[in-house]
Amino acid sequence: MTYAVRSATVRFGPAVALDDVTVEVPGGSVVAVVGGDGAGKSTLLRALAGEVSLDAGTVEAPPRQRLGYLPASSGSWAALTVTQNIDFVAGIYGLASDELAARRAELLDRAALTPAAGRLAAQLSGGMRRKLGFVMAIVHRPALLILDEPTTGIDPVSRIDLWRLVSEAAASGAAVLMSTTYLDEAERAGHLVVLDRGRVLVQGPYDRVRADFAGDITQASQPVRAEWAWRRGRVRHEYWPGGVPSTPSTPPGLPPGTTAVEPDLEDIVIALSLARRNTVPS
Amino acid sequence: MTDTLLRATHVTRRFGAFTAVDDVSMQLQPGEVAGLLGANGAGKTTLIRMLLGLIAVTSGRVDLLGGPPDRERRRRLGYVPQGLGLYGDLTVRENLSFSARAYGTAVPALPSGLTEHADVLVRELPLGAQRQVAFLAALAHSPGVIVLDEPTSGVDALARAALWDTIRAQAERGAGVLVTTHYMQEAQQCDRLLLMSDGRLVAEGSEADIIGSTTAVAVRTADWARAFAALAAAGAPVMLAGRAIRVANADPAGLAEVLKAAGIQASLQPVPATISERMLMLSRPAKAS
Secondary structure (H helix, E strand, C coil): ECCCCEEEEEEEEEEEEEEEEEEEEECCEEEEECCCCCCCCHHHHHHHHHCCCCEEEEEEECCHEEEEEEECCCCCCCCCCCHHHHHHHHHHHHCCHHHHHHHHHHHHHHHCCCCHHCEHHHCCHHHHHHHHHHHHCCCCCCEEEEEEECCCCCHHHHHHHHHHHHHHHHHCCEEEEEECCCCHHHHHHEEEEEEEEEEEEEEECCHHHHHHHEEEEEEECCEEEEEEEEEECCCCEEECCCCCCCCCCCCCCCCCCEEEECHHHHHHHHHHHHHHHCCCCC | CCCCEEEEEEEEECCCCEEEEEEEEEEEECCEEEEEEEECCHHHHHHHHHHCCCCCCCCCEEECCECCCCCCCCCCEEECCCCCHHHHHHHHHHHHHHHHHCCCCCCCCCCCCCCCCCCCHHHHHHHHHHHHHHHHHHHHHCCCCEEEECCCCCCHHHHHHHHHHHHHHHCCCCCCCEECCHHHHHHHHEEEEEEECEEEEEEEECCCHHHHEEEEEECCCCCCCHHHHHHCCCCCCEEEEEEEEECCCCCCCCCCCHHCCCCCCCCEEECCCCCHHHHHHHHHHCCCC
């Protein structure tokens, strides 16, 4: 089963939060939406979750009881214990007695939250609270799982735990759409979607995004065209959308010391953002 | 020796019976951007607070700009916390005037991207612009030592590149910059990394130095979903990487046995670990799966 938003446009007053965005989320896979503050990530996720209505386009999502959604806010009740939080949500989906006890024990164990079962959500660390939110989103075995920045602001070890939980959900057949501000996480997903100011800058499996990237990137201490250059460590990288005249290790016509680089995802996202800024008036 | 901007020598800090920072020695030179990494509870924040003179050391010694981190030396420090330390209810211009008065320096000129926002309340700005304002406020007095806590988290790639330009310009004029982070995209922008675990400094150097010879196991199989389920059920810390599976913290022979028992054909290959995986291994010593 594949879920999707197609040609989706969402406006908030004069602001266009999503502009003709199409994203498909097949069962058994993780689709990661990456972008900065204001890129439209949350709006895209909320559109698929049915939390925001479209001005144009269509949504293909399962019925609500087959959908799990972790909002960017905590997703749990601070004054309830871990167990109470899970039981409350499970009750909404009709899970009870032995079935609930078994499911709760399994999820607590997988999320390494068993020792914290009796603790108030307010007393959990940020990473534990995100894991609790995840457990609550998945307790009813949803077919579509939507996670809004599950790993933002938490420590790297909890991030790895969360990625394992997300991967397990996909391995058991769920369609997972998650947002992140971290490119290394997007790289890890089967399919990544880069959003920039409400539009899809590029999407696909990382290998294909990289293979399809057109143009060349060079590095030097002084770039030739400042508006096409950005900082990487001690040097600057520069994008040549049409390619440099030729691409030996020192391209002719460029200052000495300029070398071609193999772009990573950070380079590709910056280059495509610059191409958009430098060619489309905003 | 005299060039060193910031130096910790065998610094330890205890809170009751708990040792938060354990015998850490490190230094920061002019012109360098150093990254301090570590999981939560590794001791990063306590170390920073001692380096800034906000809490006392239990033993050891901190030298900031040639002496103890007292009030006078702290004037030559620039610090941008994760929460940015701006007043949301003041405009960009008002925030900058306030911090300039506090440091006794001139109000910094706004760069081109911020001029249109001069009279906008800070809380109404996008996060990338808020971060630029926080940098301006903290850097207007040309501090010798700059400490930044996750300086670029949450912003888009272009805003991140612009923030790194600002950070690098500070290093190029001779400041020493210490960035605390647990994000790889920030760590990779630093000249040198320091990795803390359980209060101790456990590795120092380039990304390659930090990773050292530690490896993860890449599992390639046609039946990734079943392989994943089998490995997860056996308690291995499995992760998805596209359609491949990575296991950060396990012995390949043990994994091979789990897969064989489940009747799954797979190839297992040791691959260099990532920095996050190295951190996971430090905080959770390998267990047989």
